[in-house]
Amino acid sequence: MLRPRKSLHPYNTPNRLTRLFQKNGKLLLKQLQDTNKHWRVSQRRGTRTNFLYTGSFHEAIGPILALAQCFCLMPVCGIRQSSAQGLYFTWQSWRCWISIIYLISTLLDTFFTIYQVMNEMLDVRNVEPIVFHGGILLATWQFFGLAKKWPKLMRRWDRVEHLLPMYENWKQRERLARQIQRVAFLLIGLSLMEHLLSIISAVYYDYCPRRRDPIESYLYKASYQLFFVFPYSHWMGCLGKIQNILLTFGWSFMDIFLIMISMGLSELLARLSKSLERRVDQAMPEAYWTSQRTQYRAIVNLIYQVDNAVSGIILISFGNNLYFVCLNLLKSIKSMPSMAHTVYFFFSLAFLLGRSVAVVIVVSSVNDRSQEPLRLLKLVPQRAFHEEVERFASELAKDVVALSGLKFFNVTRKLFLTVAGTIVTYELVLIQFHEDKKPWDCGALNVD
C-alpha cells in the first residue's frame, strides 16, 4: 500500500492526534478486533503436539528421508534427531551398506539392460529401459554424494533459519512440515498407485504369456533383461521384482525430493518478504535495512550452496522427464489391447505430466520468491530511502537467484514454456517416423 507523505505540524500535534483518532477510530478498532481474533484462533490448550514442531526444515523433511532410506537412498544418520546437530554421515552404518549394495545391483541391472537392448535394433522407443536405468543409476549416485554433504548443508540451513524473524505461533511453526509432508505423501501414494495399476494391467491381461504359471510369467516379464541371459528361476524373479520396485520409487523420489527442497527454500524467502511487507511503508532506520539485507544474503548464499549440491539431480530429473513425456505422448497414439492397459497408460501419462509440471513450477518458485522483495522495496517512503535500501534494491535487480541444472540452465518460469515448446517440436518430428508396428503381437514364442 502506497501512502503519500503526510505533512507534519509540529505545533499542534495533540490536536492532530485527536483528529486522527476521530477519523480512523473505527478502522483502528476493527484492526484490533481482527488481530484479537487471529490471536484467539492461534491459541489452543498447550498439549504435547503443539510443541512438537520447531518449524525447521530439517524436522519437516525427516520422515520423508526416513522413507527414502527404506528404499536405499540418502544414507545419512540422525535424520529424526530434534536438531540438525545430530546429523552425521559414516561409512560404517547399515544404511550406507544397503545403499552401496543397491548401487551395485542397479549397475549390474543396467548392464544387463544395455546388453538386452543392444541385441535388438536401436530406436527412440527401444532405448527406454536404458534411459530409465541409467537415469536412476546416476541419481542414486548423486543421492549418495549428497548424503555426505547433507549434515553440513542442514547445519547451514539451520543457522540461516535462526537469523530470520521468529515464528509467531504454533500454526506457522507446523505449516512447513505439514505442507511438505502432505505433498510428498500424496506424490508417493500416487506413484505407488501407478505401480499397482501396472501390475494389475500386466496380470489382468497377459497378452503373450511366456510361461504357463501366471505369476511366473509376470515375474519373467518384469525382469526380462535378467532372463535374457540366465535361465528362469524363482529367487531371481523375486530379486528382479524388488529391484524394479526400488527403481520405480527412486524414479519418482528424484522429483519429490526436488519439490521438497524448493518448497523449503521458497518458504525461507517467503518468511523474509512477509516480515518486510509489514514494515516496508514505514520509515525504518538504516540498521533495519542492513539486517534485512544480511538475512537475504544469507538465504541467497544458502540457495547457491544447495544448488551446488542438488543441481546434478535437477539435470537428471529434467532430462528424464523430457524423454519420458516425449515417449509416452508418442505411445498414446497407439491402440491399447485392453481396458486395464488403457487405464494404466493414461493414469501413468497423467501422473508423469502432472509430476513434471509440478517440479518445474515448484522449483521455479524459488526464483519467483527471490524477486518478491524488489517489488516491496519500491514502496519504501522517500525519507527512509537510505543507501542500504539502494544497495539492497540493486542487488535484487541484478542477481539471478535460482536453482539450476548443473548451471546449464536456470530453472525459472520461462523454462516451462521452453521445455513445452521443445517437447512439441520433437513430438512432431517423432510422429513422422512413427509406424504403428503392432507391438502387441507376440510372434513365435516358445512357452515353457
Place this chain on the structure above:
Amino acid sequence: MKFLPRLRIKLRRLKKLAKSPLLRKLDLLHESKRKRVFQESCEAYQMQIEDEYEKASPIMQKIKLPYSTRERFLYDGTFHEAVGRVLLIAQFFAMMPVYGVTSKRPSNLQFSWRYLRTCWCLIFIASSLVDLGLSLYKVLNDPITFNSIKPIIFRACIFLVCVYSLNLARKWPKLMHYWDQIEQDLPQYQTQTEKWQMAHTIRMTMFVGMMLSFAEHLLSMLSAVNYSAYCNQSSDPIENYFLHTNDEIFYVFHYSNLLAVWGKLQNFYSTFIWNYMDIFVMIISIGLASKFRQLNDNLKKFKGMNMSPSYWSERRIQYRNICMLCDKMDNAISFITMVSFSNNLYFICVQLLRSLNNMPSIAHAVYFYFSLIFLIGRTLAVSLYSAWVHDESRLTLRYLRCVPKESWCAEVKRFSEEIASDMVALSGMKFFHLTRKLVLSVAGTIVTYELVLIQFHEDNDLWDCQQSYYF
C-alpha cells in the same frame, strides 16, 4: 635510552606520510569505524572463521606435500611459463612459430620470418593448400552431399587455422608481455602448490588430449588397413592402404611412394592440428579463468571483513585489467574458437548420422565409436573450459555481496556495478559468447539438425570404396 620510543613514533609518522593524503584520511576514517564495528560483529566474524576452518580442515588432511625439488621452488606461476612446452610441441607440428617459448621471461619471445620454424610453417601451409585444392577437385567432380564435403571442410579448417596461427604468432610476444604485466600486478600466491596448479591443469589437458588423439589416429589406421584389404584396388597391401587414405592425391596423379609418404605426413599433421585447435582454446581459457580465480581467492580470504577503500580500488583495477586481457585474448583467438566450434558441430552431425549405418567390420565399429565419443567429449570439454572464464568472472560478485555495511563505499559500489553489467567471456568472433548455456543450445541445435538430416538419409551410399573416410 629515552629517545627510542620517540624515534619509533617519528618512524611511524613517516610511514603514514608515504600514502597520499586522501587515502590517509579515508583509511583513518575507516579505521575508527572498523574498530566500532568489530566489537559489534565479533560473533559473526567468529562464525565465519569457524566456517572457513571447517571447510579447510578436510582439505588440509588430504593434500600431501610433494618432494621439494629445485624446479618447484623456481616456479613462479606465470602463464608464459606454463604454456611454454605446449607451444613447443605445437611448433613441431608447424604451428605458432615463435622463438623463445620455453625461456624464463616473455621478453625473450620474438617472431621473425627468417627462423627455421617460420619457414617450416610456411611450407606446411603451402602443402595443405595443395592438398585442399586436390580434394576440392575430387569432391566437385562427384555430386555434392552433406557427407561428401567432409574432406573439404576438414582441410579448409586446417588451412585457415594454420594461416591464422601464423598471424597469431606475430602478435604473441606482445600479448604475452601484456599478460605478464597484468600477472605481476595480481595478488600473489602464497604456496608453491597454488602456483603450480594452473601449469599442471594445462599440461594435463594437453597430455590427455594428445594421447587420445594419438589413440584415435592409430585406430583409424587400423581400420583403414582393414578396409583397404576389403576394397582391394591393387596387389600391394601398402599401396592399397595409401590409395585409400589419400584418395584425393591419386585421383589426379599415378601412384608413387613419394607422394604417398607426403600424403601420409600431411594427414598426420592435419589430424594433430585438428585436435590442437580445440586444446589451444581450452588452454587459453584455463589461463584466463585461473587469473580470475587468483583474484577471487584473495577476495575469498577477506570475505565479509571490513577492508579499506584502497583495498577495493586495488582489486577493482586488477579485475579491470584481467577483463581487458580477456578482451585482448578474445580478439586474438576468436577466429580459432569460431572455426573449432563450427567444425565440431559439423563433425558431430555427420558422425551421428553415420552411426545409423551398419559397420563393415569390428575394427570399423571400434574406431567409429571411439572417435565419436572422443569428438563429443572434446567438444564438451572445450565448451565447459571456455565457459569457465565466464563463471569465474561472475563469482567475484558473490564476494562483493558479502561486504559489510561499514566498509561499503563508492569503490565497492562501482566495482559491483561493473561486474553486474559487464559480459566477460570468450566469444566466437562476437557472434556468440561461450557460456554454459551455450552447451545446451548447441546440443539442441545438433538434435534438431540430426532429426532433419535423418529424413534425407539413405543407407546405401556410405561405406563404398570410392569415398574417403580417413583424413
